[in-house]
Amino acid sequence: MLNTLAVANYRSINKLVIPLGRLNLITGPNGSGKSNLYRALRLLAETAQGGVVNALAREGGLDSTFWAGPETLSRRMRSGEVAIQSTVRQSVKRLRLGFAGEDFSYSISLGLPEPSQSCFSLDPQIKRECIWAGPVFRPASLLVDRNGPMVRARARAERTWEVLAQHTPDFDSLFDQVGSLRGSPEVLQMREFIRRWRFYDHFRSDADAPVRQPQLGTRTPVLHHDGRDLAAALQTIIEIGDPEALQAAISDAFPGARLHIAPLAGGRFAIEFYQEGLLRPLSAAELSDGTLRYLLLVAALLTPRPPTLMVLNEPETSLHPDLLPALARLIIRASQQCQVWVVSHARRLISALQEDPDCNCIVLEKTLGQTGIVGQRVLDEPAWHWPD
Structure with a gap:
């Protein structure tokens, strides 16, 4: 089952890492972000169905779904000493979704498309996808890595990397391109695991x-x-x-x-x-x-x-x-x-x-436009690291 769900920069969710159990109850007042969290989970499910880019395009593209607040809220902003204002972005603009399972974990990062002559301006690009062993990402635990158009998997015998695909379209998930019992059993297992969500x-x-x-x-x-x-x-x-x-x-x-x-x-x-x-x-x-x-x-x-x-x-x-x-x-x-x-x-x-x-029971609340979990402090969050 899923042990952790992580969402970053999706609608009212700037950063959220949720511990999960066998029976999970998501509640909170109207406007606290329950629907956004549900939609984020549905987007994750679309990765294995080949529809994550289409689903985001139907919502208006990445610009419409991306977190609308500042990248970080300073202490003075939180206390009300100064107004909420934009800050100089320190990282690239990415919508990130991921989860940790009992055996394998997965994350996907979507970004704005490069300037081009294409008419499909609402289609975000899949920038990075990773599958790793265990609940916490570490470079040593990485099993399958999609970076741009290249998908590679760790070869167990030689402890080297084997290239599975070199020209993956930026609108296709790695689940659409690779996955076999011989070459990449982790991709096959993860794809079937996600496809069984209802x-x-x-x-x-x-x-x-x-x-x-x-x-x-x-x-x-x-x-x-x-x-x-x-x-x-x-x-x-x-x-x-x-x-x-x-x-x-x-x-x-x-x-x-x-x-x-x-x-x-x-x-x-x-x-x-x-x-x-x-x-x-x-x-x-x-x-x-x-x-x-x-x-x-x-x-x-x-x-x-x-x-x-x-x-x-x-x-x-x-x-x-x-x-x-x-x-x-x-x-x-x-x-x-x-x-x-x-x-x-x-x-x-x-x-x-x-x-x-x-x-x-996970009770959501919204503070300064940002969805959070009632009572969850920094040390209460499950361990989670996004691949660079």
Whole structure:
């Protein structure tokens, strides 16, 4: 799992190094930077999908996403003796993202493009990427180094460097160019590790949402990020997952309720939700937004194929407060199978998650426009060094 997340110069985050555990709860007041931290994690995930440059371009390019404050805040600025003002930049302008894992760690540095005749002015350039062994970067622990267009890997037998690629485009990650069991197994392992991250931040539940209509059913161990294949995902849990846990999660939230997936003509599946006191089951089209979203979260969290990291962004949306303790118990159960990251400002969900002694609660605050962690002092930060 991830032990440390590091972000520098992204929106309201000037510099942030976060310790992570098995269950991570990110909270804080509105405007404290929760969404920016979530977006930074999504950008990291895009590196292994080939979309990090496109994602930044859609946000307006590096100039729009780069930290807007001064490079450093002096003591007099912090105390209010003088106004916040720009300073002479001592280092090159770089947006940096990285994490430390149990075996390998990774970082990426993006910068402004060189002046050219290209029309793609919003595309940042990938300047540096590194994979190293252990949680803290040291030159001796560096295994794969991408510097500009060149990617090289450490050859173990001769303890020298082997060039893997010499003309890597500045808009492509090293994950797009190299990675094999023979030449660079670290790249292959890191790429697959990141690709197994899952993000759930928006489930459509409007009247025209695909989840409310019967859908073609195929085995679905992983729920689609928008929930369109909910019926198939629930049936997959019933057949090859943990049907007892599924029924327990439904009964926990809706006492006396039960779920059935009905096969229809043409291979389609439909949800039948039985509630105590009703003479017939309710279809997905009839369920309330909150009930439907709860079923979607159940399907995501009880997946028969757990990811390396599951991220839930404000899962309390549309849920009645009485459902939040049941959701918290479901999240805690899922955290025994994979690392979980929850972004929330719902007090009842936060309180229920904090009952787990392993819950790593990170409360964000914003001071002078800069996102930080409440109570984190310099010596509390995990050890982290960016490659030069």
